[in-house]
Amino acid sequence: MPENLDKVIERCRAEGLRRTKALEELVMTLLENSRPMTLAELAESPRLTNQCDKATVFRLLQRLADKGIVRRLGLHERAAYFALLLPGQHRDYLICTDCGSIEPVNAPCPVHELEKEIQFTTGYKNLYHELEFFGTCPACSA
Amino acid sequence: MPENLDKVIERCRAEGLRRTKALEELVMTLLENSRPMTLAELAESPRLTNQCDKATVFRLLQRLADKGIVRRLGLHERAAYFALLLPGQHRDYLICTDCGSIEPVNAPCPVHELEKEIQFTTGYKNLYHELEFFGTCPACSA
DNA sequence: GTAATTGCAAATACTTTGCCACGTA
DNA sequence: TACGTGGCAAAGTATTTGCAATTAC
Numbered sequence: 278m279p280e281n282l283d284k285v286i287e288r289c290r291a292e293g294l295r296r297t298k299a300l301e302e303l304v305m306t307l308l309e310n311s312r313p314m315t316l317a318e319l320a321e322s323p324r325l326t327n328q329c330d331k332a333t334v335f336r337l338l339q340r341l342a343d344k345g346i347v348r349r350l351g352l353h354e355r356a357a358y359f360a361l362l363l364p365g366q367h368r369d370y371l372i373c374t375d376c377g378s379i380e381p382v383n384a385p386c387p388v389h390e391l392e393k394e395i396q397f398t399t400g401y402k403n404l405y406h407e408l409e410f411f412g413t414c415p416a417c418s419a
Numbered sequence: 420m421p422e423n424l425d426k427v428i429e430r431c432r433a434e435g436l437r438r439t440k441a442l443e444e445l446v447m448t449l450l451e452n453s454r455p456m457t458l459a460e461l462a463e464s465p466r467l468t469n470q471c472d473k474a475t476v477f478r479l480l481q482r483l484a485d486k487g488i489v490r491r492l493g494l495h496e497r498a499a500y501f502a503l504l505l506p507g508q509h510r511d512y513l514i515c516t517d518c519g520s521i522e523p524v525n526a527p528c529p530v531h532e533l534e535k536e537i538q539f540t541t542g543y544k545n546l547y548h549e550l551e552f553f554g555t556c557p558a559c560s561a
Numbered sequence: 562g563t564a565a566t567t568g569c570a571a572a573t574a575c576t577t578t579g580c581c582a583c584g585t586a
Numbered sequence: 587t588a589c590g591t592g593g594c595a596a597a598g599t600a601t602t603t604g605c606a607a608t609t610a611c
Contacts, residue, residue: 295565295610316600330568335601337566351493351551355576356600371537374545382537387529392552395513395524401554403516407495408550410534412543437585437590458576472593477576479591497601498575 281308285346285361292344299329303337304361312379313350313358313370350407369408375417382410423450427488427503434486441471445479446503454521455492455500455512492549511550517559524552 285304286296294300302324307314314322316338320331338359341347350358350370354377360368369382388406396404427446428438436442444466449456456464458480462473480501483489492500492512496519502510511524530548538546 293565297566297610299567332569332602333567339602349495351495353491353493353549371541371543373543382533384533384536387533388550391524391526391529394526395552396554399513400557401513401515401552402560404552404554406550406552408530408548409493410537410543410546410548412538412546415542418542418544435590439585439591441592459574474577474594475592481577482591 288346289341289344292346294340294344299325299333300337302328303334307347307359307361311361312381313360315354315356315358317356319359351409353409353411369410371410371412373414373417374411375413378414423505430488431483431486434488436482436486441467441475442479444470445476445483449489449501449503453503454523455502457496457498457500459498461501493551495551495553511552513552513554515556515559516553517555520556 282301282305285308286301289300289304290296303319306319306322306324310322316331316335319325319338320334325334338347338349342349342359346362347359348362350360353372358379367386369384369386370379371382372379386408388408392404392406395401424443424447427450428443431442431446432438445461448461448464448466452464458473458477461467461480462476467476480489480491484491484501488504489501490504492502495514500521509528511526511528512521513524514521528550530550534546534548537543
């Protein structure tokens with residue numbers, strides 16, 4: 278995990294961001310939880326709550342998203358979710374419409390072919406996609 | 420188109436909604452535009468702007484979403500998008516991250532197999548999914 | 562030293578609700 | 587008549603920004 282932290286921070290540095298305590302704690306929090314989190318969740322998480330202001334977390338996430346280090350996800354809630362974007366990794370999510378739990382889908386994503394095709398037929402550049410499954414989880418349907 | 424309107428209204432009636440002018444104009448607007456639209460867009464569209472209040476459109480959309488007649492989409496903007504859910508129809512969307520344009524993808528959605536598999540392996544019920552492609556459209560990359 | 566980063570407070574944006582009047586069935 | 591629906595205005599929630607002080611490089 279700490280080696281992951283260093284890798285991510287390294288990428289931040291390479292993009293011109295400064296190594297601040299807030300940045301480290303934010304990245305650490307995302308790594309530790311390994312799931313998409315909202316701004317509010319992040320700002321109130323143990324590592325960050327007394328470390329920095331919510332506006333700081335917001336602006337950090339904004340910069341990290343710009344640099345392609347985190348991704349901002351829709352996920353249907355009113356609040357946006359943020360997840361680290363590790364190189365070579367793509368995640369789809371499975372979300373319970375009842376309790377709101379979010380888990381990554383561990384199956385190869387079947388969309389890459391179509392993505393290439395779209396890139397080719399429409400001329401869109403820099404394509405990426407977001408795929409979410411919604412349903413009622415076993416616990417909630419009981 | 421009017422026959423589509425009647426069909427949709429019929430489904431609304433079957434779900435216990437009353438046939439009001441606002442409902443008709445809302446459904447008509449969604450049919451005519453055949454793309455996801457935000458609450459604000461809808462409320463300010465020609466058919467609705469002088470017809471009813473934004474709160475009314477909001478509550479209509481809420482009811483229609485409850486009944487499965489429209490779907491609320493994330494689409495990454497701050498505002499939620501709404502689209503009619505026609506029976507047997509599934510749509511994926513292609514969105515320009517620059518200008519925000521949204522167009523439906525006309526290719527068969529490659530996700531249904533995986534969806535079934537997830538339903539089987541995770542025990543989630545009533546699965547559906549949302550798939551969006553993001554990129555820079557030809558006009559914006561010029 | 563200089564430019565990026567931060568905190569705090571205020572402004573926006575979008576959504577949601579309360580309450581009472583009204584219209585549809 | 588009865589209950590779903592509608593208008594208006596106000597409250598709620600999440601995001602975003604201004605500006606002066608601070609910090610990393």
